[in-house]
Amino acid sequence: MSAVVDDGLGGVLMPADIVLGCRADSRDEAIEFSGSLLVARGSVSAEYVEGMKQREEVVSTYLGNGVALPHGVLESKDHIRSTGIVVSQYPDGVDWGPGTAHLVVGLAAVGDDHVQVLSRLAEVLQDEDLCGALAQSDDAAFVYERLTAPPSDD
Amino acid sequence: MTERVTKAADEVKLIVFACEAGMGSSLMGANQLKRMVKKAKLDIAVVHNPVGQLSDDADVVVVHKGLAKQAQQKAPGAAIVPFTLFVNDPAVKQLVASLTSGDPIVSKL
Numbered sequence A: 001m002s003a004v005v006d007d008g009l010g011g012v013l014m015p016a017d018i019v020l021g022c023r024a025d026s027r028d029e030a031i032e033f034s035g036s037l038l039v040a041r042g043s044v045s046a047e048y049v050e051g052m053k054q055r056e057e058v059v060s061t062y063l064g065n066g067v068a069l070p071h072g073v074l075e076s077k078d079h080i081r082s083t084g085i086v087v088s089q090y091p092d093g094v095d096w097g098p099g100t101a102h103l104v105v106g107l108a109a110v111g112d113d114h115v116q117v118l119s120r121l122a123e124v125l126q127d128e129d130l131c132g133a134l135a136q137s138d139d140a141a142f143v144y145e146r147l148t149a150p151p152s153d154d
Numbered sequence B: 001m002t003e004r005v006t007k008a009a010d011e012v013k014l015i016v017f018a019c020e021a022g023m024g025s026s027l028m029g030a031n032q033l034k035r036m037v038k039k040a041k042l043d044i045a046v047v048h049n050p051v052g053q054l055s056d057d058a059d060v061v062v063v064h065k066g067l068a069k070q071a072q073q074k075a076p077g078a079a080i081v082p083f084t085l086f087v088n089d090p091a092v093k094q095l096v097a098s099l100t101s102g103d104p105i106v107s108k109l
Helices: A027-040 A047-058 A074-079 A115-125 A128-136 A140-148 B025-039 B065-074 B090-101
Strands: A062-064 A084-095 A100-108 B014-019 B045-050 B060-064 B079-083
Touching: A027 A047, A027 A084, A027 A100, A047 A074, A084 A128, A084 A140, A100 A128, A115 A128, A115 A140, A115 B025, A128 A140, B014 B025, B014 B065, B025 B045, B025 B060, B025 B090, B060 B065, B060 B090, B065 B079, B079 B090
Parallel strands: B014 B045, B014 B060, B060 B079
Antiparallel strands: A084 A100
């Protein structure tokens, strides 16, 4: 597999942003991990992670089919430096309130750079079998490829 | 007790999908709804917004039930459609079904 130079995604989701085989005992622990990945890639400052936890208390970001999309509350947007998406996979799942999350997609977004990846994610969400495969896969290239395939136009 | 906002199906030109930050969840929801609206060949715009930035130009506001009251305060003239599931919520399906068949949209609040 050759290195992806220009993925057309503006660098918001890179192969290095996908971490498989994670374990967490709680939703907050998983959010802290996603937050640390966003901090490490330079997308947010540490304060943003608190905003991500706050958001879950307002409305859960569990989307369905084992996918959660944690992101900060509106006021934590000040702590975003650049748009970034990080994916952590929990084969054993994390109790996310309304459901058990296996694919945790941490998001920090300014502007519209993230729209393409989220449009694709919306498609993935409709596909229960694919969500199940992504939850258990040990092939990061497969997960990256499925999450970044161009959205279909139907 | 005021009358619930009711919109005739052909009055609905703009649906706003609202969430807390307008960053992730509402974008996902709006995308799904756009797809459904397009599939049903309806001439209706679908946008997403933070609930705090709603304005009264929305005909219908689709919003998580936890934020529905706030949405109603911001957009008192809109029919509010609360949902609980970000994927395949029956209330959202019902909304598209009503718009397709020409039935009025009655605010749930």
